[in-house]
Amino acid sequence: MTGNIVSLAIVLLLLALAVWAVVARNAFLAIAGFVAYGLLLSLVWVRLHGVDVALTEAAIGGGLTGAMLIGAVSRLRGTEAAARAERSGAGVHVLALLLSLGVAATLALCVLVLPDPAPTLAPQVAQNLAVTGVGNPITGVLLAFRALDTLLEAIVLVIALIGVWSLAPERFWGGRPGLRHQADPDGILAYFARLLPPLGIVFAVYIFWAGADHPGGKFQSATILAAMWTLVLMAGLADTPRIDHRALRFGIVVGPLVFIAIGVLGLFSAGALLAYPPQWAKPMIVVVEVALLPTLTLVLGLLLAGAPARRGGGA
């Protein structure tokens, strides 16, 4: 009973925040609403016992996306006044209303016609999980049963980073992303950026390793590492690397490369692309996860840092 009341309160708050994020005229306020929405949504996932999804939603949906949007807003500040002065006509409003209502109605209809009980592969996963050697079914699905999806996801992230980089002006190509952050070296931010990363790194490694048998894994871990890196960058304790640095580029592609190599190996050792021979499943999954960690960390951190914006000397 109390559980239902809490669920209802969360859902109502979630809806209110969603409306707020859409109707707020000030972009910064809208993002504040969106971040709160993401954090609340992760609470919903916890209540649905989807702890893995909750961790990812809090880290990526609330944290990383929120930080990216704030960066975008500060860049758009100059144009915001002009955008606010613009008024669209009544016809556009009616069209937008009809379109939104149509999409909402279609989605609601889809949810209502879902078969009950829903078709599920969960029993098969539970039955065959032992073959993979991992205890967390989410990790098992991501890296064994649906490994192709995870591989493509990692590649998409790398392509997204290339897309961001390609926004750089010609003369800055190969330079350093973003502005050099200047902060008081004795200030609270520098202190924070010295104190937190060691803890964060330990925690990230724990989440990474625990991901085999408990909620967690490379994605959540990489987000924490990227956040620590960003903190150090923002405190001015370190500079972003030049994007033509060989080691950096290797770190970015190593995950997908190792994943593909092991996948091709599966063709010969287990008879199918991305298949693992049973006795080697666990070690191979660990190798793939370890290789994906630097890729994800670097890509997430560099996506946040943005396009190369200055030449930057040295290596």
Place this chain on the structure above:
Amino acid sequence: MDRLLDLFSIVAIVAGGFFFMAGSVGLLRFPDAYTRLHALTKADNLGLALVVIGLLPQMDSVLAALKLVLVWLLVLLSSAAVSQLIARAARRRERTP
């Protein structure tokens, strides 16, 4: 003994909830950024501390209890750092209108 511990938990968590509520009221009612921060940090530090202390006797293992304390310390650290940063930004904006 168990009853007593439960009572202790209830009192501590309710007191913590009170600080959270007071902090939220302060955030909404206080006039400027500094006083709002003052209200908010009370909620973070005292409110969360009381909730954590209240939950400690309910934990099964010492390790789980230590994790709770660690959560509180981390929130303490980040809220202290962030509120200083916000206050500094507010002050800078004041100087250069």
